[in-house]
């Protein structure tokens with residue numbers, strides 16, 4: 495389908511669709527195309543107005559966009575501020591993990607793992623039943639709380655998910 499801008503002998507402009515340019519010629523010659531305003535069959539193609547107006551519109555739009563671009567300060571690149579905090583957070587997480595691992599190693603280095611008997615061992619040591627030594631092991635929150643309340647200093651040993659077995 496092709497759309498033509500047509501004009502009649504009285505300069506009435508109108509548009510009409512044709513299957514192709516050959517059909518336009520045939521239909522006009524046979525008087526099948528008439529002006530919707532005055533019903534004149536003396537119609538012809540209008541000057542290439544659509545093509546001209548399209549290029550003018552493009553030019554006008556380009557000028558308008560240029561004016562907007564000149565008036566607007568260059569926007570900051572969007573990707574950079576988003577990626578940087580992620581990278582920083584990642585590095586910080588790595589550093590924190592390294593610190594916890596180091597602390598964990600230092601705390602367990604010279605201490606005996608007494609496992610789940612930690613509360614009893616800690617209490618016995620505190621009461622002087624066993625010699626003072628560095629121990630570590632497991633205690634529930636309630637057990638640890640009870641030890642602290644009894645005046646036995648216990649520290650929660652930081653663990654990492656991949657350190658647990």
Ligand SMILES: [Zn+2]
Pocket residue numbers: 502503504505506529530531532533534
């Ligand atoms: Zn007309």
